[in-house]
Amino acid sequence: RPGDTVAGIARRYGVSADSVRAANGIVDDELYRGARLIIDGSIGGGSSDGSSASRADARSSSSSSGGRYTVEEGDTLSGIAEDHGVSLSALLKANHMTSRSLILPGHTVVIPGSTRSRAPSRRPSGSRSAGSVGPDLRCPVPGSSFMNDWGFPRDDGGRFHEGTDIFAPRGTTVRAPASGTVVFGRNHLGGTTFTLTTATGWEIYGAHMSATIGSSRSVRAGEAIGWVGNTGNAAGGDTHLHMGLKRVGGRAMNPYPSVRAACG
Ligand SMILES: [Zn+2]
Structure with a gap:
């Protein structure tokens, strides 16, 4: 809402500002009107510039986690x-x-926050540090532009954006953001898609490609796997790669911190 700040929202829900940043992949304290935020003190983790002290704060607030x-x-x-x-x-x-x-x-x-004990959060086990919110990636579309559009309303608020839209001209090369097994697919929402599963347990989804390069296979990080387009429900809109991120079997999480770290 207009005038909202990370600190103000955190106060309203009785959680730490760091936990709001971590749960939503906010690394620059920029908020966008109408975007949904996850209020979840248990996720912990930190922004790319988060100190280990602030991560500890986020985790120690579990009694007020929502x-x-x-x-x-x-x-x-x-x-x-x-x-x-x-x-x-x-x-x-x-x-x-x-x-x-x-x-x-x-x-x-x-x-809202509860004092009942919760199951431990699913924390990435193979990631570079206990508090990291995403994997180290290679930039999937070098030279692209993107913002932290996680949680933006879609379909008049009927659903919320669970990914990062990475904009680039049609035909820009899409590169494997990590080493792993890539499986290409096609569906009416995502158009021409890839699902990349890494040995460290991450699942990275890419959508709206104009075409794939080669067929499903093992790839190295940085390997060309397709071209940016606007297939699926992006038809008629700006060409971009929609990128989603989760742990295998886990919930969607915000890829923005990883994309920003990878693409600058
Ligand atoms: Zn998207």
């Missing part, structure tokens, strides 16, 4: 509150809702 939850068929607000060990009124307050607010499958609700 999270987010994606609504599934049959969910009720009181059921979600119960499942997460928080009161219904706290849940409603955190989401600016009333008990009569409508929730629909696919909506994301903020889970």
Whole structure:
């Protein structure tokens, strides 16, 4: 919302500003109107310039950590509150809702801080440091432009952007952002896509390519694997590579810190 700051949002939810930065891949404190933020003190980790001290702060705030939850068929607000060990009124307050607010499958609700112990967060085991929020990558599209567009509303707020859009002219070479096994695919949203799985357990998704270079195979970081385009639901829009990132089997996370570190 207009006037929001990282520190102000952190205060509102009773979490540390570092945890808000870490959970959302914010490395420059820039916020964008309408973007959804994840409030989750348990993710820990730090921005690219985060000191180890601030990472420790983020982790030590686990007693006030919250999270987010994606609504599934049959969910009720009181059921979600119960499942997460928080009161219904706290849940409603955190989401600016009333008990009569409508929730629909696919909506994301903020889970306010709870003192109940949580399962340990899924922390990358093979990453360069305990607090890092993403893998070391090779820039997938050198010379591209991008911003931290994680959480931006899509389809009139029906869903939220879970990736980084990396803009470059049509036909710019897409390079494997890491060594691993690349599998090419095609779907109506992503158009011509790749899914790259690394030996260290990361899954990197790329979409909207105009075409692939070669077929599914083992690749080295930096190897040319396709060309930037606007296939899938990007048709008619600016050509870009949509890049998604997660641990294999994990939740989508913001690739922006890794992309920024790789592409400058
Ligand atoms: Zn995208």
